[in-house]
Amino acid sequence: MQANQVKTEGNVQKQARLRVPGLRWWMFSFFILVMIINYIDRSSLSIAMPLIGKDLHISSLTTGIILSSFGWTYALMQLPGGWLVDKLKPRKVVSTSLIGWGIIEGLTGFVGGVASLVGMRMLLGVFEGPVQNGANSSLTRWLRKHERARGSTLVDGGGPLGTAFGGLLVTGLIVWLGTWRLAFGAVGLLTVLIGVLAWVLMRDNPAEHPMITQEEAAYLDKIETEDGRDENAYPSSIHYFKHASPWMLLLAFFGYDAVLYGLLTWAPSYVSKVQHVSFGMTGIWTFVIFGAGFVGELFAGQLADRLIRAGASVNAVMRTLLGFAGVGVAVAIILVNYVSTPTAAILLISLANFFLRWGGLYWSVPARLAANQHVGQLTGAMNFSGNVAGILVPILVGWIVQQSGGSFVGVFVMFAVAGLLMAVSSVAINYSRKLTS
Template structure:
């Protein structure tokens, strides 16, 4: 006798959502927005926190870097957790955990407490983007993954942009940065609970998916059929050059990303002498430009590939051009004299930088499905080594030189590293052991 499942009953009752995969990735965009609001909240509030706790530039760099210490260490085990426990459990638990930590950050009374809270935040945020990227391979077809990866990663600059408005707005409204952290932390916990309710690891298990979409996602595409026979772990791929080049390119990408994420609000406030309220608006402009860049790159890549262009031509051209665009725009900041020109050039650099959201689609092109989380974790670990080093290095350069000139030179070099490494990767070959 055939058993009717709850999922089948719901479908027969008409409880289905056409195009559910894009709704799911809309939710992942929300997750990444919250991820970066929480991640950037300290950077946004740092001008006020620094005054309250009498923190200098080098110490500020250490505090801003401390998130990266544990975030980087969580990438490899985080990728393993995603592959073993599946994205639903990992993403939900991470959201709830880092929401609690974000709220508790408002209670910090000294440098040690701030460093400790940032390290705990890095632990809980560590596996989330690996989980989102792993889900991408289940919820999207190959020709949709560039858009999918940039949509999800686009939540990063969008979260930082809205974080500039939200955190500054909450501080102004509530009268203190401490309560603002509590409010943002509560919001994150609620979204973590919602993640558990909404997410499914296997699209076919989702009660709202249509039979047509299940069939669409179950289609085996050329080059994917060997995935189920892959064994071992992601270490086996590193006998090839492309994974090493991916790690190097992502290191350059994250060097600029974390430099802007951690120090852009302070640069706008202290160097360009913009008021705290206006700092939030300019932060929105800088990182909003990054979100537009992500969407642009995703659309260009998928449309170009669908037109018949080779994956290597598309990815090498877009990522190589992006790295050069970053280098040129950011070095020009040293040669303009007005705050508006400087901030708009930083926005342009961030626009090109966030074309690097395409990197999140690369592990699925190189590795078998069951190894995507691990290779993604290795890539993100490499980038977050830069995320540890750069905030401290920026603080040291600023304290020693009294300016950001050397900082922007360093960012330009990182952009060139991103460009050179990206054009040397072979994106068209699925690697084997």
């Protein structure tokens, strides 16, 4: 009897030692890490493309097709990815996706030509497709309503941060290992390990996590009450498109992603080929360009929250910030055509990316327009619209560069037009009106 009591007390003490106050913020930090890894793997091909293009004798137009191929399957996986998250729950989807795309990333180092490279990129899009849905779904279980705006902006900021660190990591691995093929294997192995960690750390129900305190579990139990259904909502998300604001959101996000994917896929090649920067320095400049985007995203999220808390209207804040961001992108990117030094050109691209990533605010817009039960569907439509741009733009950039003999002048004009589309469409959205029947 006494032995059993000692054993029970020992188990209680062991469990107590495992409790982690503020566990939700540790989980939140892990989701930022997932997004960083997501974009490291997504951008790795763009960073290594100058070397891959030489090894496999790939033209600019074909390069554009290869860089676009990820988006073909990634966009198609948005709706089924959301269904998988609802059906299988985030823990299974996120961990399986990470392990799957880590394996594909590693196998990319064995490609022997354009066809196999396109195939690997399409498979990468399949596995990465559900991850952001899974992370966002899990965040709604781990963060209360008043914490999610800050949380979603920071998690989305993992995108430019991952691309920035990806520039350093992939470049460093290639220089250290002596070949891009082994570098892909190393990055793939890292991703698989993060996938295993996801299975260990994640729980679909926070209350079931072995490390959560009773106080935090009770705190998170209130989420279900906060996220109740809106009985005055439309019967389906399609009805929201009777109004102009959802259409403007799709156009704005299309313009935003046109520049985002353009820079994500082609900025390293521009720095290397047009500005004649060494491969090692290309990684450093890639870090600067996308690091500026991360700073821009944090700045816009904090500024928007502060202005709204100070009493400014949501419409005034969102229209001003997103409209100004689009114009800032257009002006900075078009000026690249008028400077003569690599440093000036790359700093202007960094400035454009700083303004561009203010568009992280778009992720908060569906919740402002739609009822709770339709936010995910409107977010999916928005993300699908952006990924259509992600499919088209890399090919268009490759075609323009090939037709112009290697010049990016026309490319930056296209990006400036996309920035203006982002600005005009953003100003036309009514952010203060919840659309209900």
